[in-house]
Amino acid sequence: MQTTDVTVIGLGLMGHALARALLAGGRTVTVWNRTPGKADDLAGAQRAATPEEAVTASELVVVCVSDFAAVADRLGKAVTLVNLSSGTSQSARDTARWAPDGLDGAIMAAPGGIGTADATIVYSGDRAAFDRHEATFALLGGAVYLGEDHALAALHEMAVVSLMWNLLNGFLHGTALLRAAGVGAAGYVPLAAKGVETVTGWLAAYADQVDAGDFPPLDATLDVHVAAMDHLIEESRHLGVATELPEFLRSLTSGIDGSQGYAALVERFGRPPGR
Numbered sequence: 001m002q003t004t005d006v007t008v009i010g011l012g013l014m015g016h017a018l019a020r021a022l023l024a025g026g027r028t029v030t031v032w033n034r035t036p037g038k039a040d041d042l043a044g045a046q047r048a049a050t051p052e053e054a055v056t057a058s059e060l061v062v063v064c065v066s067d068f069a070a071v072a073d074r075l076g077k078a079v080t081l082v083n084l085s086s087g088t089s090q091s092a093r094d095t096a097r098w099a100p101d102g103l104d105g106a107i108m109a110a111p112g113g114i115g116t117a118d119a120t121i122v123y124s125g126d127r128a129a130f131d132r133h134e135a136t137f138a139l140l141g142g143a144v145y146l147g148e149d150h151a152l153a154a155l156h157e158m159a160v161v162s163l164m165w166n167l168l169n170g171f172l173h174g175t176a177l178l179r180a181a182g183v184g185a186a187g188y189v190p191l192a193a194k195g196v197e198t199v200t201g202w203l204a205a206y207a208d209q210v211d212a213g214d215f216p217p218l219d220a221t222l223d224v225h226v227a228a229m230d231h232l233i234e235e236s237r238h239l240g241v242a243t244e245l246p247e248f249l250r251s252l253t254s255g256i257d258g259s260q261g262y263a264a265l266v267e268r269f270g271r272p273p274g275r
């Protein structure tokens with residue numbers, strides 16, 4: 001095996017996009033994938049026969065697989081291990097015990113965005129490793145270093161996927177209301193996008209309230225939101241659309257002082273230690 005700049009382990013949809021962007025950026029790349037053949041269209045990539053061989057070809061080893069635990073014990077010789085596979089913060093801490101000089105990362109993009117400004121990848125762990133390889137990470141998209149605690153990247157990925165699924169379920173419930181009334185979803189998209197933009201504008205002030213543990217109403221009280229939730233439940237029932245989602249949202253508000261702002265709901269999801 002020749003020595004290369006980067007090794008990529010895992011050539012699924014995402015790993016393949018990572019390897020392609022690294023090659024396009026002029027890096028020499030070694031790849032390994034469990035199922036052979038996935039490197040066939042990666043011209044210039046050196047193929048390793050085993051993960052062990054792949055790990056010794058480069059100082060920087062990027063792993064992107066859907067089952068990190070299945071390959072973890074074959075990566076022990078990596079000098080700088082960067083795990084971009086999704087996982088929990090506890091799993092990132094476990095990996096840091098045997099790879100303290102590496103990084104855990106989380107990809108906030110779809111494969112098509114890799115290598116463009118649309119992609120952001122967050123990293124946490126060894127600062128020196130991030131600094132040493134930042135120019136290579138920049139080939140994959142925006143590279144953001146979150147801190148020395150290896151858990152931070154996975155933690156932020158979990159926070160983002162929580163946002164994503166809640167947002168998408170709200171969108172899909174909205175389309176179900178329209179569909180039940182014989183209205184197509186396409187016309188709803190500009191309004192939905194405007195709604196997302198409006199809510200985006202609220203996030204910084206809500207975050208300040210969450211950090212402070214104090215929730216004065218900014219524009220509407222929780223009571224006003226609850227009245228609108230009741231309308232949504234009634235509308236759903238009337239149209240024969242499932243009411244679980246709005247009923248669940250309504251149930252989250254019970255027992256919370258309705259004169260506060262919406263961010264007071266965070267208390268339903270848990271309180272920070274000591275508060």
Ligand SMILES: NC(=O)c1ccc[n+]([C@@H]2O[C@H](COP(=O)([O-])OP(=O)(O)OC[C@H]3O[C@@H](n4cnc5c(N)ncnc54)[C@H](OP(=O)(O)O)[C@@H]3O)[C@@H](O)[C@H]2O)c1
Nearest residue numbers: 010011012013014015034035065066067070085086107110
């Ligand atoms: N796709 C996205 O939009 C996206 C976005 C952000 C983060 N991610 C994360 O990126 C990671 C990979 O996702 P993906 O979209 O590339 O998934 P994918 O297309 O399903 O590919 C999965 C990859 O993992 C490998 N793999 C699975 N189990 C394995 C095992 N037991 N031993 C060795 N290799 C194994 C597969 O190898 P084979 O080819 O042999 O099956 C393949 O290379 C996941 O953690 C995912 O959450 C993906």
